[in-house]
Amino acid sequence: AQKITQTQPGMFVQEKEAVTLDCTYDTSDQSYGLFWYKQPSSGEMIFLIYQGSYDEQNATEGRYSLNFQKARKSANLVISASQLGDSAMYFCAMRVMYNNNDMRFGAGTRLTVKP
Amino acid sequence: DTAVSQTPKYLVTQMGNDKSIKCEQNLGHDTMYWYKQDSKKFLKIMFSYNNKELIINETVPNRFSPKSPDKAHLNLHINSLELGDSAVYFCASSPWDNQETQYFGPGTRLLVL
Numbered sequence: 001a002q003k004i005t006q007t008q009p010g011m012f013v014q015e016k017e018a019v020t021l022d023c024t025y026d027t028s029d030q031s032y033g034l035f036w037y038k039q040p041s042s043g044e045m046i047f048l049i050y051q052g053s054y055d056e057q058n059a060t061e062g063r064y065s066l067n068f069q070k071a072r073k074s075a076n077l078v079i080s081a082s083q084l085g086d087s088a089m090y091f092c093a094m095r096v097m098y099n100n101n102d103m104r105f106g107a108g109t110r111l112t113v114k115p
Numbered sequence: 116d117t118a119v120s121q122t123p124k125y126l127v128t129q130m131g132n133d134k135s136i137k138c139e140q141n142l143g144h145d146t147m148y149w150y151k152q153d154s155k156k157f158l159k160i161m162f163s164y165n166n167k168e169l170i171i172n173e174t175v176p177n178r179f180s181p182k183s184p185d186k187a188h189l190n191l192h193i194n195s196l197e198l199g200d201s202a203v204y205f206c207a208s209s210p211w212d213n214q215e216t217q218y219f220g221p222g223t224r225l226l227v228l
Contacts, residue, residue: 043221102160105150108158
């Protein structure tokens with residue numbers, strides 16, 4: 001069975017600094033996708049970044065990058081130059097490609113950016 | 116310009132009642148989903164529908180029934196509400212040929228008293 005683990009319930013970072021949010025996953029499938037979502041206090045879920053298991057390069061989207069280490073089964077999110085608006089819950093998720101409609105989420109990490 | 120919308124945003128009701136949450140997407144996506152986020156923030160998939168066909172059902176009680184009148188709508192009907200049903204319910208959609216992401220609705224906060 002697929003499993004997503006986020007071991008950091010809460011993280012603090014100083015404004016303008018970089019922060020890494022950890023995510024490890026467990027699957028026996030070779031083809032899968034990894035996602036990060038942001039959930040601000042308003043509650044909506046916002047897609048941030050995607051990494052395919054066969055992608056050789058780490059995904060980047062603006063200030064977000066995904067540190068993908070396939071052998072270690074980790075997909076950490078790196079946020080550079082943190083902003084106060086980055087304070088939110090962050091969820092890591094995984095979907096195996098043989099079952100496109102089964103998406104598993106981690107427990108989430110609450111990030112607080114300090115001014 | 117709302118991509119995925121849900122109504123109502125808040126729902127407070129008594130135990131034993133039957134309620135529905137509506138979801139609509141204007142993205143032309145083929146697949147829609149319902150997720151439940153509990154008080155500990157765990158997000159679990161409940162259902163997905165592709166072209167009116169139920170794809171998965173994650174051991175959800177049969178008091179929960181998804182209803183899809185057309186490709187753009189996937190409503191969630193809940194019978195005999197229980198205290199443990201209190202949660203935030205998210206609707207989402209994705210195109211069948213691009214599984215890279217799902218677009219989420221704003222969520223419906225359900226409180227069962």
